[in-house]
Amino acid sequence: MSDTLENIKQQIAENDILLYMKGNPNQPMCGFSARAVQALMSCGERFAYVDILEHQDIRAELPKFANWPTFPQLWVKGELVGGCDIITDMFEKGELQPLVSEATKA
Numbered sequence: 721m722s723d724t725l726e727n728i729k730q731q732i733a734e735n736d737i738l739l740y741m742k743g744n745p746n747q748p749m750c751g752f753s754a755r756a757v758q759a760l761m762s763c764g765e766r767f768a769y770v771d772i773l774e775h776q777d778i779r780a781e782l783p784k785f786a787n788w789p790t791f792p793q794l795w796v797k798g799e800l801v802g803g804c805d806i807i808t809d810m811f812e813k814g815e816l817q818p819l820v821s822e823a824t825k826a
């Protein structure tokens with residue numbers, strides 16, 4: 721198994737809420753990442769992120785590992801939640817807040 725894949729698995733395992741995105745939460749580098757960050761930040765829970773623009777290896781490997789071709793990707797408790805449309809849809813339906821709140825409880 722590649723070091724990149726091991727790294728991805730470790731990131732997902734170590735972070736209850738993890739967003740793979742373009743840019744960072746303070747400066748998203750695409751509209752989809754910006755919308756995902758806005759929805760997550762509105763939930764009020766801390767989350768980890770990986771800027772895939774700075775990690776080309778992860779950008780190349782993660783879509784194959786996740787079987788999800790696009791970014792951003794939200795992972796909660798080791799499970800892929802989805803991309804921007806799913807994240808914003810869940811937020812608008814009131815489903816994202818309880819998911820991330822529950823994920824941060826010990």
